[in-house]
Amino acid sequence: MKKVRTRIVSIWLPRLSIERWEKLSQGSDDAPDPDARIVLTVEGPHGTLVHAPNDAAAITGARAGQRLTDARALDPALAAIPCDLEGDAALMGRLARWATRWSPAVEQDGRDALRLDVSGAAHLFGGEKAMLDDIEARLAAMGLTARTAIADTPLAAWALAHFSREGSGQESGRGELSGSAQAPPRTKEERRIASAALARALAPLPVAALRLPANVVTTLGRLGLKTVASLSGIERRSLARRFRTQDNPLDALDRALGRAPEPIDPQRVKLLPHALLRLKEPVTDPEAAAQALDLLVPDLARKLEGERLGLRCLSLTGYRLDGSVARIEARTALPSRETPHLKRLLAEKTASMDPEFGFDAFMLLADAVEPLDPAQDALDGGEPDGVAVGRLVDRIATRLGPQAVTRPRHRASHMPERASGWASAIADKAEEKPAPLQAPRPERLLDTPEAISVLYATPEGLPRRFVWRRAVHDIKKVEGPERIAPEWWREYRPARLRDYYRVEDQAGRRYWIFREGLFGDGRGGDPAWYIHGLFG
C-alpha cells in the first residue's frame, strides 16, 4: 500500500468568544449598541483579565491578556462582561464533531483551535486550497472568523494558522500548499525539498510560533533570536545549556519541520471504520437518510469484513448546510456486520433526522467494534440460536430504547429489591453471581413497596387483615416473619429492619408483606407496613 503523505489542517478561531457572545446577544432583547466598547473578562490569579475585546474596544487599546484595570485606564467607559468559557468549550466540541465532514480524525487543539488529519483526503474536496476555502467559508457562514493552514506537521500547521501575517499574500496565510503532490516524497532529494519549502514558510514567523512557553520566548528575545529563521543557524550545543530539554527551541523546530516526531499525541484515536457519502447538492427530502443508508451500510460492512471486525455501536450522522448535525445511533448485543440487520436497526430511526435546510453529507461510523471472525452457520443452514436472540434484542432495543430490554442480574445483597436487579440486555453480559440460598421469594415484585394498613397484634404479632388499594384482605394463613436487617454498611443509620410475612387471603391469593421497624427501636414512630410482592 502506498504511504500517503501526512497533511494536517489547523483551524484557529481567533475571535471565538467575542463572536459567540455577539451572536447570542443579538438575539436577545437588550442587544448592545454596536459602538459600545465591551470586553469579555476572565478571572486571573492577580485580578480580572481581558479575555476578548470587541472591535470598538480593540480600537481604544484593549487587548486580550491585559488586566482589566489597565484597559480601564485607557478607556474608562469600557464595559466588562464575564466570559462564558464553558459555553465556548461546548461550541468547540460541537465544531469538532461537525468538522468530521472533512476528516474523521479531528481533535481539539487547545481552547480555540482544531486539528484535522486530512492525509490523502484533500482531493475529495477539490485540492488543499479549495478545502481550506471551504472550511473558512462554512465557518464564516456561521459567523466565525477562522484562520486555517495546512502543513506536514501539526506544529507547523498550528504555527502557520496563528502567526502567518494576513496581508502578506494568500499563500503564506495558508501555510505551504502543495499543489500537485499528494504522493509522499520518495527520494532523499525530494524529502529535502519538501522540508526546505516548509522551512521557508516558517522562517519569517516569530519564535512564539513554535509553541514555546512564554519564558522561553522572552529568553530568546533577549538573545536577539526573534524569528524562526534566526534559529536555523544556531548550533545545538550552544542553546542546550540555556533551556530545559522539553523547551529547547531547536527541538521544537525539528518537530515543526517533521525531522523529529511529535512526542505525544494523546488524543489521537485509531481511525474507526466509517463510510462517507458526500452529496453534490444539499437534499431536503426526508427520505434522504434512509436512501443514504442503502449506500453506506454495504460499504461499511465490506470494510468491517476486511478487518474481521463486528460493530457493537453504529451511528449515522447527517451534516446539514448550516453546520449543525443530526445523529442517530443503534447498539447491538452481539458484534455484527450483517447488512440487512444493521440497515434495519437504523432505518427505524431515520425519520427523526430532520433535514431542515438540507443535508450535504452523511457519515456512517462504527463507534465501537469488536473482533468478529466469520461464523459458521448452524447445521440446518440457519443461524445459531444465540445470534438470533441477539438480533431480536437489538431490534427491540432500537424500537423501545435500550433500557426496556433487560436480563436478570443478581447482586450479593439481602434486600430483595437490590438482590434481584435487571441489567440492559444490550450491555455486556455481567458475570453471573449465584443467588444466595434463601427463603421462598415471590414470582412478582412491586417496583416500589406500597404502604398498606394492617390489623395486627401489637407489638410483633401476626397480621390479621390488610387494606391494599382500597380492597380489604382477610388473612387466612400466614407464614413468617423472615427478618431482613438493613445493610448498615450501605444505608444511613435510621434504616429499619423488615419482617417479611407470606400471607394468604380469603380468596387464596398470596402476598408478600413486611413490617418496617419495631416498636421502640428508636428509629422513627410506629412501624409501617408495606406490600412488596405477589406469590404464585
Place this chain on the structure above:
Amino acid sequence: MIASRVEDRLSIAAGDLPRAAELAAAGDVVRPHEPPPDGDAGVGLRVPRPASPTLVETFATHPRDAGWTRFLAAQLPRGKPLLWVQERMAILEAGRIHPPGLEELGLLDIIHVAVPDTPRLLWTMEEGLRCPGLGGVIGEAWGEHARLDFTATRRLAFASEQHGVACWLMRLGAGAANLSGARWRWRVESRPSAPNPYNPRAPGATRLMLDLFRARGRAPGTWEWADEEGPDQDRLDLAAAPVDRAVGEIEPRQRRRA
C-alpha cells in the same frame, strides 16, 4: 403436579375410563420428573396442553392474583431463553416479574421487556415469535385495549405456529373474554391453598381453579390443580429411627447360602 378433574363440559360419565384416558393422552406430554399417571378416573389426569406450539390465552380472574404464574411455569419449556413482555400497567398493578421467585420454578434464562402500551406489546411479541432461538414468548396485557382484537390474536397464533415458538398471552384486569384467535383459552383463579403439612397456619401448596373454555382438538373442561411440589421441595423428611436387630438373627435364605 396432579390435576383432578371436577367437572367436564362434555359430561363424560364417571365410569367412562377409556374416553378420559384418551383425552388425557391426546395433548399431554409427560415430563420425566413427573410420576406416571395412576390411571384412576378423575384423579391423576394431567392438565392438557397443546401438542405443538401455538397461542394460549390465559385470563387471570383477579388482576392481583398471581397464582397463574405457577401454572404457566409448569407448562413452559426449559433450556432456551424466554421472552417475557410486560405492559407498563401490568407492572404497576401486579408487579414486575421477580427472577429469584421464577428461578425456584426453574425459569432461569429470561429476557424481560417493559413496553408502554398494548400495541407495542403486540409488536414485541410478534418480533419474538419470529426468533427461532427462543423457547417461548409470554406477554402480559392489561385491560381490554381496542387493538387486542381477533385480528391481533390471530396474527400471534399464526406467527407462533409458523415459527414453532410457543406463545402465552396473559390477560390481566380484563373483563369478559372477547373474540380471540387463540387456539387455547384458559381462565385461572386461585383457591385456598392445600394444608401445609408442617405448619397448620402457613400457606401450603398452591391450588388453582383452571377453566379451559376453548381448546382446539379437545374438549373444554375444568380442573382443580395443585402444585404439589410447592413449598416443600427443600425440606428434609426425617427417616425412621434405626432399630437393632436381635443378636444372631439371620434370614433363613442367607443361612442356607452360607
